[in-house]
Amino acid sequence: MPDFTAHRHPVLAVRCPDCGRAPGIWCRRPSGHMATDFHQSRKMEADRVFIDQYGPDASVERDGEGWIIDPRGRVGIRPQPEQMALF
Template sequence: MAARRYGMKSRSGRLRPDRTPRRPDGRSHPCQISMEVPMPDFTAHRHPVLAVRCPDCGRAPGVWCRRPSGHMANDFHMSRKVEADHAFIDQHGPDASVERDGEGWIIDPRGRVGIRPQPEQLALF
């Protein structure tokens, strides 16, 4: 018998569903697997940008960026900062902000809306 990726075929070539291997969750086809990516936690790390994986150096969430030489970078890659901004806005909205709170970070859903100039305040005449 030749083993197939998603089932077993008998000598006659028919798929035998009773011998189909199952995953621990009971699903048998890869399209049924949930590819859900967990939402990043921007308050769990030393810096909120560390909540996302770096697209440049491939460092995992929570791990500081590395230079091509292997040394630790002084700052995050720009693409990681942009990725963190996009993920934060998708998760919390465009008005939210991350603010330092002693040793950690807190998310303010209203952000700095109260201190932003309103359109009527910008009119000069």
């Protein structure tokens, strides 16, 4: 099970489908140079795996130098239907 808090960025918790880099290893360009950003497919895979693991409401948030998982995510700050005014 991927650990989204173990790396310097949560996306590094999954293997990259494009360049095949293992979890924890930054993406590489076809030339072999380090990419300046993660491949889009890796970001999407990280999102998919995170949601499968923690649910659609959870979030991963910065905690000083590391990361924490908040199971409620941003649900607490989203307007709830009873709070929304009808105009």
